[in-house]
Amino acid sequence: MAVASAAFSSTQHEVLPMDPDETGNHKNLLIVFHTQGVKNERMAQAVFEGATDDSIGGVFVRMRRALDADAEDLLWADGVIFGTPENFGYMSGALKDFFDRTFYRCEGKTEGLPIAIFIGCGNDGTGALNAIRRITPGYRFREVAEPVIVRGELDEVGLDACRELGMTLAAGLEMGLF
Numbered sequence: 001m002a003v004a005s006a007a008f009s010s011t012q013h014e015v016l017p018m019d020p021d022e023t024g025n026h027k028n029l030l031i032v033f034h035t036q037g038v039k040n041e042r043m044a045q046a047v048f049e050g051a052t053d054d055s056i057g058g059v060f061v062r063m064r065r066a067l068d069a070d071a072e073d074l075l076w077a078d079g080v081i082f083g084t085p086e087n088f089g090y091m092s093g094a095l096k097d098f099f100d101r102t103f104y105r106c107e108g109k110t111e112g113l114p115i116a117i118f119i120g121c122g123n124d125g126t127g128a129l130n131a132i133r134r135i136t137p138g139y140r141f142r143e144v145a146e147p148v149i150v151r152g153e154l155d156e157v158g159l160d161a162c163r164e165l166g167m168t169l170a171a172g173l174e175m176g177l178f
């Protein structure tokens with residue numbers, strides 16, 4: 001069972017197992033997201049819940065708003081889940097800003113990094129998804145799970161998909177699948 005200490009604020013949320021395994025043999029999962037309202041924050045929270053499920057141990061999970069996240073977070077991560085609304089057929093400016101700010105600091109250091117994407121949007125989401133996918137080859141990220149796109153109202157089905165996404169990434173890291 002994961003014993004966790006949690007530090008929480010409205011902008012960041014982190015769970016570090018208190019005694020992962022004393023060998024330093026843990027993995028780090030980063031969740032970077034933006035929201036202007038509540039939808040993508042609720043989705044991020046569900047992703048976080050899945051990633052910190054009691055069935056998973058030895059995975060440190062750090063959640064950051066895109067505007068607060070930086071290259072240190074990305075270089076810390078063994079896996080990343082990106083979340084964003086779709087705005088004007090593109091990812092949010094805040095997530096784009098995160099990529100703009102981190103690219104040169106991380107260039108050549110994120111080869112093969114497993115990633116996944118969630119998008120909470122109005123009625124489409126493909127523009128945001130394609131925009132992220134156009135950028136990820138520059139970082140040499142590897143998308144390892146199907147994206148979760150929730151259009152319209154966020155319900156339990158959408159939240160479950162987010163929990164499953166978080167759990168999939170964390171479990172995959174724990175088991176060394178990625």
Ligand SMILES: Cc1cc2nc3c(=O)[nH]c(=O)nc-3n(C[C@H](O)[C@H](O)[C@H](O)COP(=O)(O)O)c2cc1C
Binds near residue numbers: 035038041087090121
């Ligand atoms: C300026 C603006 C542009 C938007 N453009 C799109 C869009 O192109 N496609 C879409 O599906 N939804 C679009 N939306 C809707 C948002 O993606 C949607 O309301 C989303 O759930 C907001 O997430 P949030 O509550 O986490 O901020 C747009 C919203 C705003 C404010």
